[in-house]
Amino acid sequence: MHSATRPARAPVGADLTRRLGRGSAAETAHVGSQTLKWLLRAPLLLALLLPGALGAYQLTVLTLALVYAIALVSLVLLTGFVGQVSLCQASFMGLGAFLCAALMGHYHLSYWIAAPIAIVVVFCSGVLAGLPALRLRGLTLAIVTLSLALLADNFLFQGLDWLNNNGNHWVISRPSVFGASLDHPDALFRVIFIALLLVMLAVVRLREGRTGKSWYAMRDAEIAASTSGVSVVAMKLLGFGLAAAIAAVAGVLYALAIGVVSPEPFNFVASIQLLAIAVIAGVRSLPGALAGALFYIILPQFLLQFPTLAPLTSLILGGGLILQMLFAPQGIGGILDDAQRRLFRRQTAPASAPQDEEGV
Amino acid sequence: MVNPTLVLELALVGIAFGAIYSLAALGIVLIYKTTGVLNFAHGAIGMFSTFIAYEFGVVRGWPAPVAVFLALAFAAVFGWFMERFTLRPLRDRPVLTRVIVTLGWLLVLQSVASLIWRDTSYHIPLQIFPQNGIQIAQLTLGYNQIANVVIAAALAALLALFLRFTALGVAMRATSDNPTAARLLGIRVNSVAASSWVLGSVTAAIAGLLLAPLTTLNTTQLTVVVITAFGAALIGGLTSLPLTFLGGIFLGMAQSLLILVIPAQLSGAKDVLTFVVILAVLLLRKEVRVLAISAVGGEGL
Numbered sequence: 001m002h003s004a005t006r007p008a009r010a011p012v013g014a015d016l017t018r019r020l021g022r023g024s025a026a027e028t029a030h031v032g033s034q035t036l037k038w039l040l041r042a043p044l045l046l047a048l049l050l051p052g053a054l055g056a057y058q059l060t061v062l063t064l065a066l067v068y069a070i071a072l073v074s075l076v077l078l079t080g081f082v083g084q085v086s087l088c089q090a091s092f093m094g095l096g097a098f099l100c101a102a103l104m105g106h107y108h109l110s111y112w113i114a115a116p117i118a119i120v121v122v123f124c125s126g127v128l129a130g131l132p133a134l135r136l137r138g139l140t141l142a143i144v145t146l147s148l149a150l151l152a153d154n155f156l157f158q159g160l161d162w163l164n165n166n167g168n169h170w171v172i173s174r175p176s177v178f179g180a181s182l183d184h185p186d187a188l189f190r191v192i193f194i195a196l197l198l199v200m201l202a203v204v205r206l207r208e209g210r211t212g213k214s215w216y217a218m219r220d221a222e223i224a225a226s227t228s229g230v231s232v233v234a235m236k237l238l239g240f241g242l243a244a245a246i247a248a249v250a251g252v253l254y255a256l257a258i259g260v261v262s263p264e265p266f267n268f269v270a271s272i273q274l275l276a277i278a279v280i281a282g283v284r285s286l287p288g289a290l291a292g293a294l295f296y297i298i299l300p301q302f303l304l305q306f307p308t309l310a311p312l313t314s315l316i317l318g319g320g321l322i323l324q325m326l327f328a329p330q331g332i333g334g335i336l337d338d339a340q341r342r343l344f345r346r347q348t349a350p351a352s353a354p355q356d357e358e359g360v
Numbered sequence: 361m362v363n364p365t366l367v368l369e370l371a372l373v374g375i376a377f378g379a380i381y382s383l384a385a386l387g388i389v390l391i392y393k394t395t396g397v398l399n400f401a402h403g404a405i406g407m408f409s410t411f412i413a414y415e416f417g418v419v420r421g422w423p424a425p426v427a428v429f430l431a432l433a434f435a436a437v438f439g440w441f442m443e444r445f446t447l448r449p450l451r452d453r454p455v456l457t458r459v460i461v462t463l464g465w466l467l468v469l470q471s472v473a474s475l476i477w478r479d480t481s482y483h484i485p486l487q488i489f490p491q492n493g494i495q496i497a498q499l500t501l502g503y504n505q506i507a508n509v510v511i512a513a514a515l516a517a518l519l520a521l522f523l524r525f526t527a528l529g530v531a532m533r534a535t536s537d538n539p540t541a542a543r544l545l546g547i548r549v550n551s552v553a554a555s556s557w558v559l560g561s562v563t564a565a566i567a568g569l570l571l572a573p574l575t576t577l578n579t580t581q582l583t584v585v586v587i588t589a590f591g592a593a594l595i596g597g598l599t600s601l602p603l604t605f606l607g608g609i610f611l612g613m614a615q616s617l618l619i620l621v622i623p624a625q626l627s628g629a630k631d632v633l634t635f636v637v638i639l640a641v642l643l644l645r646k647e648v649r650v651l652a653i654s655a656v657g658g659e660g661l
Contacts, residue, residue, distance in 0.1 A: 085456065087463075092428075132639055132642070132643065135642075137642055138396050138455060138456050139455060139459060140642050142400075142456070143398070143587075143590050143638060143642075144638060144639060144642065145592075146587060147587050147590070147634060147635045147638050148635060148636075150584055150587055150634075151628065151631040151632055151634075151635045153626060153628075154628030154630075154631045155627070155629065155632050156628070158627055159627040159628040159629070163543050267580075268584065269470065269580070272466065272467060273467065275460075275463070276467060281461060311470075311471045311472075311474035311479065312471065312475065313471070314467040314468070314470055314471035314474075315467070315468055315472060315475070315567060317464075317467055318465065318468035318471060319464070319468055320464075320465040321460060321461070321463065321464035321467070322461050322465065322468070325446075325453075325457055325458075326446065326449060326450065326461075340446060
């Protein structure tokens with residue numbers, strides 16, 4: 001790319017989010033407060049009722065879907081709020097899972113100590129991974145993060161003996177909470193459900209506060225934001241760090257839910273799949289993240305009944321991604337947000353007409 | 361003490377790999393320069409074409425030239441299809457949207473290949489060249505290695521001649537320099553875009569066919585070659601074909617020589633190297649590019 005020899009193309013920067021979501025920051029924040037209420041009402045009921053109503057197998061599948069919902073929240077935060085592309089989010093998830101397992105395996109730490117340490121370490125590595133984003137954007141950032149995903153898979157998860165138990169899988173012994181062993185699917189479901197709820201609440205709070213406003217301002221107009229006193233460096237690094245940490249939360253919970261940590265679920269294809277599902281679901285939408293996660297987990301489980309069809313997941317996600325880019329840019333999340341708005345009959349006028357439509 | 365023969369042998373192996381990375385990278389740069397799209401599915405196209413050659417040449421036992429032809433034909437048609445039906449409609453959309461479409465194709469190709477040829481089993485790649493080699497003093501030079509370097513260099517030279525002397529080549533360069541002016545001058549920008557996708561995809565297929573006998577043929581290995589090819593393309597600033605070629609050779613040699621300094625069992629060290637190179641090139645490109653381009657003499661396709 002050489003600006004002197006070619007006329008200005010559409011900007012390379014945070015176009016993805018700009019094009020996919022239509023809302024201005026104010027409108028999104030408004031949807032956010034609704035999300036908060038929505039979060040507090042229905043799901044708590046579900047959490048009480050579901051474990052009794054479902055069989056152990058369905059409950060396990062649903063638990064895994066909640067784990068991936070957390071992973072997708074990390075992408076919603078990074079891509080949707082901060083406006084940065086990441087093709088290595090599954091790697092942060094894997095790093096969290098492997099670190100947690102390695103700390104438990106090598107130093108016989110309890111899960112409740114190992115998991116937070118893993119999350120903090122991944123937060124720091126997320127900040128480090130965010131450093132290139134201070135100078136790179138769009139395309140080049142996509143290359144760097146995909147290359148990072150490959151590095152994490154081949155060098156860390158498959159290459160480092162300390163991390164991967166000399167090439168054997170880690171087996172996690174599940175702890176107990178308040179006397180209830182997490183080997184029991186009901187207890188496991190409730191713990192992971194509460195974790196998802198806390199993560200989503202935290203993210204919604206963050207989005208509606210000063211941090212979120214800074215992110216939106218930076219995403220929509222970086223230079224303008226920096227002249228208005230937003231520290232672009234701090235905000236970007238914070239975004240990368242937090243997104244990595246949330247992915248790590250998903251990772252340590254994955255270890256808990258599956259009980260085994262191995263490299264396959266965290267390879268570079270998984271990272272691309274995560275981005276695909278986030279884009280299909282709508283990169284700005286938290287309900288979209290939930291819907292996307294349910295789809296992402298339940299579809300392969302359904303396909304497992306026909307073992308030869310397992311790779312179909314990638315086909316459906318890839319095909320969905322292409323078709324959506326061509327025909328339905330706002331994603332499932334956009335549709336859900338609309339439905340939600342109608343459901344709550346909050347017909348406040350859209351805060352302002354979106355001004356960033358030049359790429360559409 | 362490092363054995364000089366070993367160093368030389370590793371360097372030669374590295375050049376054989378590097379030549380292929382260069383070839384793949386040339387396709388990436390060609391497509392990027394004429395259409396502004398960075399093709400993340402480049403490796404996947406190469407992988408799928410290689411599997412087509414495997415299907416016909418190895419599984420069905422058809423003659424190797426026919427299998428190779430079918431593989432290249434697939435790549436050409438697929439490149440055309442991808443541009444015509446999934447990228448051209450998005451031409452006025454932001455770059456990242458179109459890049460995401462190529463990521464979608466990466467997933468699709470890998471998934472379909474896994475469905476047809478299975479992920480897990482071992483595949484014997486189609487051997488185009490004899491597997492033995494010639495002996496010079498203490499060095500063994502595989503015919504594969506020689507052929508890789510010769511073919512890659514010849515194709516790169518052909519590409520350079522094509523861009524310089526044919527009408528379509530000149531149209532491609534014009535489009536890459538200034539699409540609007542090119543269109544105003546009556547160049548059919550659409551057919552230029554389609555041609556560069558066809559050409560670029562065929563380079564991916566050739567790269568895959570040449571690389572498969574040197575590595576393992578499965579649905580992942582060739583797909584991720586795209587990262588190394590990106591590295592080479594970035595060394596060329598996504599612009600300069602000669603620098604891109606040198607970049608590929610450099611990456612191939614560096615990856616190969618890495619064994620001298622890093623214990624062999626530490627897998628993935630190559631990926632660390634690629635990552636570091638990509639990062640260094642991207643972060644220092646403004647500083648380095650001025651020097652590099654003045655050294656090679658001019659830029660542009």
